[in-house]
Amino acid sequence: MTALLAVLKPGDSIIYTVPIYGGTQTLIQGFLEPFGIQGIPVPGGRADLLDDAIKSARHLGVVLIETPANPTIVMTDIQRACQTAAGLKTAQRPIVMIDNTFLGPAFQHPLSLGADLSIYSATKYLGGFSDIIGGVVLGKDPVLMQKIRSKRSLFGNILQPDECWILNSRLPTVHLRMNRQSENAKSIAEALVKHPKVAKIYYPTLFTDVEQKRIYENQCTQPGGLVSIDVKGGKAAAFDFLRNVEIARDAVSLGGVETLACHPRSTTHSSWSAKDLDEAGIGEGLVRISFGIEDVRDLLADFEQALEKT
Numbered sequence: 001m002t003a004l005l006a007v008l009k010p011g012d013s014i015i016y017t018v019p020i021y022g023g024t025q026t027l028i029q030g031f032l033e034p035f036g037i038q039g040i041p042v043p044g045g046r047a048d049l050l051d052d053a054i055k056s057a058r059h060l061g062v063v064l065i066e067t068p069a070n071p072t073i074v075m076t077d078i079q080r081a082c083q084t085a086a087g088l089k090t091a092q093r094p095i096v097m098i099d100n101t102f103l104g105p106a107f108q109h110p111l112s113l114g115a116d117l118s119i120y121s122a123t124k125y126l127g128g129f130s131d132i133i134g135g136v137v138l139g140k141d142p143v144l145m146q147k148i149r150s151k152r153s154l155f156g157n158i159l160q161p162d163e164c165w166i167l168n169s170r171l172p173t174v175h176l177r178m179n180r181q182s183e184n185a186k187s188i189a190e191a192l193v194k195h196p197k198v199a200k201i202y203y204p205t206l207f208t209d210v211e212q213k214r215i216y217e218n219q220c221t222q223p224g225g226l227v228s229i230d231v232k233g234g235k236a237a238a239f240d241f242l243r244n245v246e247i248a249r250d251a252v253s254l255g256g257v258e259t260l261a262c263h264p265r266s267t268t269h270s271s272w273s274a275k276d277l278d279e280a281g282i283g284e285g286l287v288r289i290s291f292g293i294e295d296v297r298d299l300l301a302d303f304e305q306a307l308e309k310t
């Protein structure tokens, strides 16, 4: 919010990829739009549509990309969007912001791909223990950062000293935690992909779409700790699975050292219409898992026993 309000003014437009984090969508549709800022949604992973939108938007102030997108792990090409934005012949180039919560700071580096700002929910992997709420904005341009800092002072949305102390004590282990979480996720996604109770698994190393594979290989160094599993048998089966797992807790949020699993269609994405959910691949049987740092053998045994009982 601080980053957006530092650069947008009434009459501007903002392009954003969808699906996007629910709170971000509410901020754009429910808050910025009534203030006279036009929101232009573009489906994630569609570089052609994103290029067209960047070239045709009027008074474009911001391009906001969340990649990978939640919960179906669709990836958007950061470098290409930055090149298209840089090539505009308008007086003021739009600011490209990347929500890097899912794969940063370990596995995806938007600033080196040309983005202006890399934005984090520090509540997730940076904090790592699901016990603080915070946000981080990184950028290279000191003038832009100063604009954001002054809006932060104006709004007062700044971390308290004790929360800074907690966050600071977590940063030295973020790479260790994320690597372990990614290894756990990869082992289990690949072990369960042929399970008879599993219809489909959404995970970067299991991508079949050529363009998605290419973006993953160019843009990310590891696949990360988030996996979505489409369980056969729809909502009843997904709910059984969530009741039967013993190590993973049935809760939203992500990025902590404990494994969490949730049913996006009835929780994180419950405000969407059935049509939008179906089109985005967020089915009745879909379960999103945020892997923690537990022993991979325990997790695999737990998921296998939970699937057997569903």
Ligand SMILES: *Cc1c(COP(=O)(O)O)cnc(C)c1O
Pocket (backbone or CB within 6 Å): 021, 023, 024, 066, 099, 101, 102, 121, 122, 123, 124, 133, 134, 135
């Ligand atoms: C959680 C989340 C946010 C919002 O973060 P808060 O710290 O809860 O305000 C934004 N973007 C993504 C991708 C998230 O997962």
